[in-house]
Every structure is written in C-alpha cells, then in structure tokens.
Amino acid sequence: MLIEKVRSLQQSAKQPNILVIGDLMIDHYIVGEATRLSPEAPVPVVNVRNETSTLGGAANVAQNLITLGSQTTLSGLTGADASGEQLTSILEKRGIDICGIVKDASRPTTEKTRVMAGSHQLVRVDREVTDYVSEAIEDLFIKQLQDCISEADIVLFSDYNKGLFSPMLTQRLIELINNHGKKIIVDPKGLNYGKYKGAYIIKPNRKELTEASKSEKIKNLDDLQQASAVILEQTDAEYLVVTLSEEGMAIISPIAHKLLPVKATEVFDVTGAGDTVLAVMAYFIASGFSVEEACELANHAAAIVIRRVGSATTTIDEIIADMERANR
Numbered sequence: 001m002l003i004e005k006v007r008s009l010q011q012s013a014k015q016p017n018i019l020v021i022g023d024l025m026i027d028h029y030i031v032g033e034a035t036r037l038s039p040e041a042p043v044p045v046v047n048v049r050n051e052t053s054t055l056g057g058a059a060n061v062a063q064n065l066i067t068l069g070s071q072t073t074l075s076g077l078t079g080a081d082a083s084g085e086q087l088t089s090i091l092e093k094r095g096i097d098i099c100g101i102v103k104d105a106s107r108p109t110t111e112k113t114r115v116m117a118g119s120h121q122l123v124r125v126d127r128e129v130t131d132y133v134s135e136a137i138e139d140l141f142i143k144q145l146q147d148c149i150s151e152a153d154i155v156l157f158s159d160y161n162k163g164l165f166s167p168m169l170t171q172r173l174i175e176l177i178n179n180h181g182k183k184i185i186v187d188p189k190g191l192n193y194g195k196y197k198g199a200y201i202i203k204p205n206r207k208e209l210t211e212a213s214k215s216e217k218i219k220n221l222d223d224l225q226q227a228s229a230v231i232l233e234q235t236d237a238e239y240l241v242v243t244l245s246e247e248g249m250a251i252i253s254p255i256a257h258k259l260l261p262v263k264a265t266e267v268f269d270v271t272g273a274g275d276t277v278l279a280v281m282a283y284f285i286a287s288g289f290s291v292e293e294a295c296e297l298a299n300h301a302a303a304i305v306i307r308r309v310g311s312a313t314t315t316i317d318e319i320i321a322d323m324e325r326a327n328r
Contacts, residue, residue, distance in 0.1 A: 002323070003323050004292070004322075005289070005293070005322065006156055006215075006297065006316065006319065009287055012247065012315055015069050015070055015071055016070050016071065016146055016153045016154065016282075016283060016287050017070070017071040017073070017151055017152050018070045018071070018073070018152060018155075018156065018157055018282055018286055019073045019075065019148050019151075019152035019154075019155045020058050020061050020062045020065065020072065020073070020074050020075065020156045021075045021076065021100070021145070021155070021156065021158070021164075021167075022061065022074075022075075022076050022157060022158030022164065023057045023058055023077075023080060023110065023153065023158065023160035023161070023162035023163075023164050023165075024057055024076040024077065024101070024109070024110065024185075025055075025056030025057035025058075025059065025110040025112060025141070025162075026053050026054075026055070026056060026086060026087050026109060026111040026115070027053065027054045027055070027056040027112055028052075028053045028111055028112065028113040029053075029054075029113075029114050029116060030046070030113060030114070030115045031048040031049055031050045031051070031052075032048040032049045032050070032115075032117065032246075033047050033086060033117060033118070033203060034046050034047070034117035042200075044117060044122060045237050045279045046117055046122065048062060049106060049261075051206075053086060054088055055087070055094075056112065057160045057162070057221040058074065058076055058156075058158035058160070059076075059087065059090075059096075060275045061090060061156060061187075061279050061311060062074040062091070063281045063283070064275055064278075065283060066094055066095055066316065067314065067315055068094055068219070068280065068283045068314075068316060069283075069316065070286075072095075072096050072097065073096070073148050073152065074091060074096050074097065074101065075100025075102075075141075075145055076100070076101055076102075077101070077102055077103070077104045077107070077108040077141075077163075078101060078104070078109040079103065079104060079105065079107050079108040080105040081109055081302065082131060083108065083111045083127070084103060084109040087109055088101060089252055097148075098215070099144070099147070100145050100148045100190065102137065102140055104133065104137050104146055106134065106137075107128075107129035107163070108127050108128065109127075109264075110127065110128040112124060112126050112127075113125040113126075113127070128162060129163065130161065130162050133166060133169065134166060134203065138172065141169065142172055142173070142176065145173070145176070146176075149176060149177055149180050149182065150180055153181050153286040154185065154282050154285060155183070155184050155185075155280050156184075156185050156187070156278060156279075157170075157184060157185070157187065157199070158187050158256065159187060159188055159189040159190070160189055161190050165195065167192065167194075169197075171195060171197070174196070175198070178198055183201075183257065183285070184199040184201075185201045185202075185278065185282050186201065186203065186274075187203050187274060187278045188195040188202055188203070188204050188208060189208070191211060191212050192212075193234050194235065195233055197236055197321040198235070198236065199234060199237050200237065200239070201237060201238065201239045201240070201281070201291065202231065202235060202239075202240050202241075203240075203241045203242075203243070203274075203277065203281070204231075204242055205242065205245070205274065206218055206243070206244050206245045207223075209228065209231065209240070209242055210227060211301055212230075213227035213228075213230040213231055214230070214286070215227040217235050221250075221257070223276075224242065224250055224252070224257075225252065225257060226239055228242065228252040228257075232252070232253075235240075238253060238254075239252065239253050239291055240253075241277075241281065241295055242253040243277060243302075245277055247261070248261040248299060249277070249299055249302075251291060251292060258292060260295060260299045273302045273305050276301050276302060276313065276314060277298045277301065277302050278298075280301040280319070281295060281297075282294075284297050294295050297319055297323075300323055301314045301318075302321070304318050304322055310314060
C-alpha cells in the first residue's frame with residue numbers, strides 16, 4: 001500500500017540529494033493601507049505597515065524540497081547586488097546548499113515587488129533582465145556545477161523564462177547530467193521544448209502544453225494525447241506529466257496514459273502549486289518510487305497547498321494525512 005511505503009521511507013535515515021537548476025527570484029511584498037488618493041495623480045496613497053521578502057522561482061522549489069526533508073542544492077544566477085545577497089542569505093538560513101549559484105554582474109537579481117493594500121494588489125514592479133546569459137557565464141556555470149551534479153540523485157530544471165535556459169546551455173547541461181547517469185525532470189516555459197531533448201520527465205500545465213504543441217485547444221483525452229505526442233517526439237522524454245488544474249493531472253508516455261483526478265475539496269490559491277508538484281515528484285522518484293506513485297503523492301500535495309493562501313509548502317506527514325482523509 002502506498003501510504004505504508006511512504007511511512008517506511010520516513011523511518012529511513014537516508015534522504016535523497018536533489019539538485020535544482022533554475023531561475024532564482026525574490027518575491028518582495030509591501031503591505032499597507034490605502035485610504036485616500038494622491039493629490040499628484042489619481043492613484044492610491046499606501047501607508048506602509050510591513051515589508052517581507054520570500055523565495056520565488058526555482059528557489060521556491062528548493063524550499064519545498066527542504067520542507068520534505070531532502071538534501072537540497074540550488075543552482076542559478078543572481079546579480080552582484082543587494083537583492084542577490086538577500087536571496088543567498090535566506091537560502092542559507094533554510095539549509096539549502098548554494099554552491100551552484102553564480103553571480104552575473106551584467107543583470108540584476110530578479111525581484112518582483114507587489115504593493116498591497118490589505119489583501120488587494122495595487123501594482124507589481126519587476127526588476128529583471130531576461131536576455132540569454134553570455135557564453136562566458138555559461139562556461140562558468142557549467143564548471144561550477146560539476147561536483148553538484150555528481151553528488152545528486154536527481155536533477156530538476158525550473159525554467160521561468162528569465163534567461164538562464166538558453167537552448168545552448170540547456171543542451172550542454174542535459175548532456176553533462178545524462179553522462180553522469182542522472183535523471184532530469186523539467187518544469188518548462190516558452191514554446192521551444194526542443195531545447196529539453198534528453199530529459200526524463202517534462203511537466204507542463206494544460207496551457208503550456210497547448211501553446212508548445214501548437215494545438216488549438218485541449219478539452220478531452222484525445223486532444224491531450226495528440227498534443228503530448230508532439231512534445232514527446234520533439235524531446236524524446238520518457239514521460240509528460242500534465243497538470244490539469246481542477247481536473248488533476250495526467251501521466252503520458254509514448255505507450256500509455258493515466259489520469260489522476262484532483263484531490264482538492266477547496267481551492268483558495270494556486271500560487272506555487274506547480275513548484276510543490278515538481279518537488280514532491282522529484283523527492284519520491286529519487287527515493288525509489290515509480291513515476292505513477294510519485295505523481296499520486298504530488299497530486300495529494302497540490303491539493304494541500306491550494307487550500308492555503310500564497311506560495312505554500314507541505315510535509316510528508318501532511319501528505320499521509322491527506323491520503324488517509326481521501327480513503328475514508
């Protein structure tokens with residue numbers, strides 16, 4: 001039984017070592033009250049009460065893995081700036097290994113600032129450069145990752161389209177990781193899935209799959225299989241795991257498919273749910289579970305985090321409790 005298998009893993013002293021490669025971000029929140037309009041322009045005046053900074057992008061995937069109990073290494077780019085220092089400081093406090101992070105002085109650390117009046121978002125300000133990295137940074141990045149890859153049990157790509165995963169660097173990374181005999185799970189972005197050729201699993205959502213496969217729409221299983229066939233042919237991936245929002249998720253391979261219905265009874269906020277699914281899948285696959293078992297557990301994890309507000313994480317105990325609740 002799957003629950004007993006998860007409990008047995010909990011009792012084991014060995015935890016998987018997982019490497020996350022991806023676009024790093026800071027999510028900065030300015031929260032206050034807005035009770036009047038500015039005399040300078042027809043905009044609210046926010047009286048600031050609180051400011052917080054949290055991990056975003058691939059850093060949130062790493063945070064999910066730490067919560068599950070994984071040994072976690074994070075690799076990506078920051079700028080040579082105060083936001084980059086803040087990001088690495090938060091990561092170190094969380095117990096995440098940052099040996100794979102490279103500073104690129106030609107770009108700022110990606111930071112998304114949200115100005116909130118209570119729970120209402122008034123504006124978002126993005127500081128970022130999304131151009132592909134230079135050849136010199138690519139070479140430095142590959143060099144710095146050698147030891148991280150050799151020690152990892154599995155590798156995740158968390159692509160947010162912020163410039164790290166150029167076609168050239170992505171293929172260099174995949175070749176290097178495959179040469180080490182490690183599996184790669186990709187959370188993709190953009191339309192060029194050919195750059196992920198050689199990955200083990202690719203995890204798009206329905207919208208991303210529709211756009212990347214150039215499908216008109218995906219409204220039933222036949223549409224899903226046809227769109228998936230396009231991506232499987234482009235990438236030679238062994239599996240596509242397609243998240244389907246309120247319909248759950250689908251596991252598609254060249255020879256079979258399986259639908260996993262949604263486990264959530266309430267939906268408050270889907271922010272960060274994809275990061276949780278990616279982390280839980282990787283954690284259990286690296287721990288020896290099958291892809292189908294890992295996806296079933298990730299489906300329960302997604303149900304937990306979308307019942308919470310904001311980017312959330314979950315634990316093994318909570319996943320077990322959700323499975324027991326669903327079995328009643």
